[in-house]
Amino acid sequence: MNILMALSQLEVTGAEVYATTIGDKLIEKGHQVFFVSDTLTKPTQGTFFKLRFNKRSIPRRFWHVAYLIWLIKKHKIQLVHAHSRASGWSSYIACKLTGTPMITTVHGRQPVHASRKAFHALGYAAVAVCEDIKQQLIDSLGVPADQIHVIRNGIETEKFTAITPPHNDKPLIIIVGRLTGPKGDVCYRLLDEVIDLKRYRVQVISGSQVTERFQRFQNSVEFVGYVQDIPARMQQADLVIGAGRVAMESLLCGRPTLAIGEAKAIGLITPERVTEALASNFGDIGPKDLDIDFPALIDEIERGIALQQTDSHVRQQIQQEYDLNRIVTQLEQVYQDAYIYTRQREVPVIMYHRFIQQDSEKGVHGTWLPVSMLEKHFKLLKWLGYETLTFQDLAEHGFIHRLQPGKKFVIITVDDGYRDNLTLLLPLLKKYNFKAVIYAVSGENHNRWDVDVSENPDRPVPLMTPDELTQIANSGYVEIGGHTLTHPRLSKLTATEQQHQIVENKKVLEQLLGKTLISFAYPYGDYNEQSKNLVAEAGYPFAVATNSGPLAMHQDNLAIRRIAIFPKTDVFGLWRKIRGNYLFRKIK
Known part of the structure; x- marks a missing residue:
């Protein structure tokens, strides 16, 4: 992310040491960090801009806001992190005018007066460096408790x-x-x-x-x-x-x-x-x-x-x-909260199942998509400048990796592991240089869960054989995830049955592919807390659902929402679903 640290000080303070120490660690992790303050004494790897926040006349305050707006636009700032009242007030106005997410770390006791109570100017969230600051913000200034995070000073x-x-x-x-x-x-x-x-x-x-x-x-x-x-x-x-x-x-x-x-x-x-x-x-x-x-x-x-x-x-x-690493990780969580919920945007995780070439291959359930429409989807994604992420990427770089400035990401997931994923999907992934995550059922050779049912039985469709699954996994364009042995509704099973479905599926796939599986998909998006615990115990860092879980994916790595793609999802429909705010509008 591109982050602007805003301070107001005339001599070195604890807030400066905090901001520069945190900032350097963020830079080490791949972020770009800029500083704006009256002075900056402690050496830092970030770029420093001088702005006299301590000059607080009305004309000066207008200048502060204008300068901050210029910095935000010039350096494509994604989040402003303020560390003082004077810089926070100007940053708050600049962020409101530009739609930029903002948080404030509160380093000391806050003055209490009517204007401060009415106008906190803290942004999306306040970070209190200790519990007593949090309590004072609640008791004296009326800041909602759920808007305050206690995150201590970061020290190497x-x-x-x-x-x-x-x-x-x-x-x-x-x-x-x-x-x-x-x-x-x-x-x-x-x-x-x-x-x-x-x-x-x-x-x-x-x-x-x-x-x-x-x-x-x-x-x-x-x-x-x-x-x-x-x-x-x-x-x-x-x-x-x-x-x-x-x-x-x-x-x-x-x-x-x-x-x-x-x-x-x-x-x-x-x-x-x-x-x-x-x-x-x-x-x-x-x-x-x-x-x-x-x-x-x-x-x-x-x-x-x-x-x-x-x-x-x-x-x-x-x-x-x-511990500095622990503190920065906590701050990155707050940064992501502020960014996602202020902008009402999240990286879309889209869900396909199988692909067809002829109308005769259609099924009773809406889990198919003509491969001709899939190619139109991929053309749109490429034209709009999207890049694909996998869960291996998130495992290596963290959730915040998806918020890189100037990047547009999408995660393509495909459930069940049908043979057409190899014959129809893989050629298009290669053609458009996209990656996808395929969640494979390992204990069936066709979609028995849709066929052997009393109501609306579907037509049988073959799944990939072990050799075919190995071939697609070794292509370099596909990451394989777990999807149970037989595709049951997990919440309907006992704990022992759930564990068997989850663990044995993972074991079979890992032995077949020679790779550790990173993510799991709940069949039908159906799970309970026991399911999540068992998935975590099995060693999965990530799990995807369908219509459940928080709107921001980093808030629950074992219940990541997905957006279903149906047979009638045309190019315009896909555009609506990948804009980033689809789930926010849908949930409203």
Whole structure:
């Protein structure tokens, strides 16, 4: 995807570190990421555009919106990810005017006033970095709970190493954070009221200028300024003081950590305090601002100095909660939600069955299509610029692969495995360079499920033999999927019977083809929760249904909706069904 990260800041902030860290990982995964902000200090692989969001006069705001619209159109932005109120407001208007999906990560407590309640400007969804932010958005601003996702800061946890405690002649305390705003107030009071500056060596790491009120500490405190490799500094400390990302990185370095932020002091992070720390982003968010008992921190600092090392269980929990790969995967889910539901478009998964050349081959049920019409379908797809995806593609690259900018994808599926798939379908796949997924029944040689019925029995139609199935699978144009042994209605079977149908079909096909099957199709689109569980246990990453499942395919990989192609589906009918919004209009 093409993603625009929007921030407003005049100095390095946790939001910038979050956005650039996430952005670089997204770029590594194949996305294009752009940044727009007042400043950007942390190096990033993404392209940066300077825009003074902090200038908030009415003319300036119009300019912000106009510039964002230009960026969106120029770089074919598919989603805007905002990280602050000022950038979020302008981004919201620009996205509304261009129809661009937008989400907002909320990094801190939000101001509460009437206009903010009426105009959240969060976009499709809000991403809260901790539980307390989510609760504040619900309680104070009235944001619907289902519009908020708790996704923590992403940290490259593998880059942090816990080393043996340092051997400093004089215990070293490092404070990391801004010297302005509420964090600056906290830092000042720590230096003024809490830390014994004669007993401890103190370093303050900050991207902020040392303001006048901190001048009195110049002879007793080292104001280091902004540094790129903060973890290397942390590893030399006997105690680290900070909130948010600072506390997380310190704990990953194995250093005793005192979590204190803009809202409250969690204190020294111990196993008993981890849950509270996670919920408040290590003190940044609380029921009210600056609710801190500073004198109580004196004992906490002494305990921290004596501790020497972070509890290993705490470090493991932080590694799990903030793992960058896990966080980016969660964000990609939200990106896809926002993109699909804002645009009301999804990659169509179309479903064929068998193909005929003569009218005499027609059946009672509407599962056939003249091969002449199939070729017209393929001509239309090619003319409109569609490319085909298979589930192997999604397995290798993830669902979000289908949302590549400038691409139009369709997934062609064909059920049952009729012989005409080899003789009539495969030549057209080769001719138009398309791929298809064929779901094969392995325990029958013809469509017995349609023939041996009391009502409306159909004509027998041969399925592919094992040799024919191997031939079409080795063509390079067909991916084979599972479709049970005998094509039963799974929901009507016992768990044991379902398992036999699913597992044995997969085993037979994999032994025949020498390949692992990636996806499964429920016969008749009929299944229950037990069916889905058994399909997953059998090792299928994907399963397709028919008229059930969410409208966005990534939301349930075992119930992917398909669009049926019937004998009367002509070229115009196909065009209606592949536009992307067919299911959204149909469900309404």
